[in-house]
Amino acid sequence: MVALGFVSLFPEMVQGFVAHGLLGKACSEGRCAVHIRSPRTYSTSRFGHVDDAPYGGGPGMVLRPEPVLAALEALKSEVAALAQARVIILSASGASFNQARATALAGQAQERGVIFICGRYEGIDARVTHFVDASLRIGDYVLQGGEAAALVVTEAITRLIPGVIGNHASLEAESFDHTGLGEYPQYTRPSVFRGLEVPSVLRSGDHERIAAWRAAQRRTLDSHDDSQCVPDAG
Numbered sequence: 020m021v022a023l024g025f026v027s028l029f030p031e032m033v034q035g036f037v038a039h040g041l042l043g044k045a046c047s048e049g050r051c052a053v054h055i056r057s058p059r060t061y062s063t064s065r066f067g068h069v070d071d072a073p074y075g076g077g078p079g080m081v082l083r084p085e086p087v088l089a090a091l092e093a094l095k096s097e098v099a100a101l102a103q104a105r106v107i108i109l110s111a112s113g114a115s116f117n118q119a120r121a122t123a124l125a126g127q128a129q130e131r132g133v134i135f136i137c138g139r140y141e142g143i144d145a146r147v148t149h150f151v152d153a154s155l156r157i158g159d160y161v162l163q164g165g166e167a168a169a170l171v172v173t174e175a176i177t178r179l180i181p182g183v184i185g186n187h188a189s190l191e192a193e194s195f196d197h198t199g200l201g202e203y204p205q206y207t208r209p210s211v212f213r214g215l216e217v218p219s220v221l222r223s224g225d226h227e228r229i230a231a232w233r234a235a236q237r238r239t240l241d242s243h244d245d246s247q248c249v250p251d252a253g
């Protein structure tokens with residue numbers, strides 16, 4: 020059983036996401052458990068406020084440290100499987116998340132659980148970082164909140180946990196595996212689609228030739244012509 024905790028102002032976002040796909044199946048079969056606490060529950064303000072203006076001035080609001088830490092501490096004290104959990108804060112200026120970190124975090128999730136702290140507004144009072152183990156960013160862009168980032172990390176790590184993916188062999192020869200190469204192209208029926216034919220070698224039944232073809236098709240991940248798929252940044 021892998022325990023995952025979320026400190027989030029939007030528990031429904033997390034609940035909705037984890038209810039689906041193989042992660043939802045793993046949760047319903049008891050291989051994974053998701054626990055969520057909202058800082059709002061722990062607000063000491065009369066109106067349930069959890070944010071305040073930044074010291075030093077500037078635009079926007081900042082999440083106060085007390086309700087965030089109270090939510091974190093509630094997860095650790097109320098959920099035995101999260102008592103020693105690794106705590107990750109999502110931040111646009113955190114360490115860059117990648118497959119190697121996903122693999123390490125998947126191991127830690129199985130040993131002691133993982134708790135994600137999701138920011139909102141202009142972010143979280145910086146003193147909260149004294150109570151976390153690591154700060155992660157999922158890419159070089161700014162999201163509206165940490166939930167989507169925490170769920171990206173959750174998807175990447177839970178699929179590495181035995182039993183979550185039905186066929187563990189699916190994890191072999193994937194993009195970012197030990198080769199550092201991208202995956203080979205995959206095809207399914209029909210063999211001809213809108214005039215585009217599946218390479219004949221894949222229908223040959225010759226496993227050696229298929230393996231050689233696939234190995235040759237894998238390419239370094241930075242060899243793509245990015246101009247084909249993303250708007251010009253210039």
Ligand SMILES: C[S@@+](CC[C@H](N)C(=O)[O-])C[C@H]1O[C@@H](n2cnc3c(N)ncnc32)[C@H](O)[C@@H]1O
Binds near residue numbers: 137156163165166
């Ligand atoms: C609007 S953002 C705050 C951005 C912050 N003012 C800055 O300039 O970095 C609100 C929250 O979204 C999350 N977030 C935004 N971008 C992220 C990213 N690339 N990776 C991980 N979390 C991110 C963080 O939890 C952050 O506290």
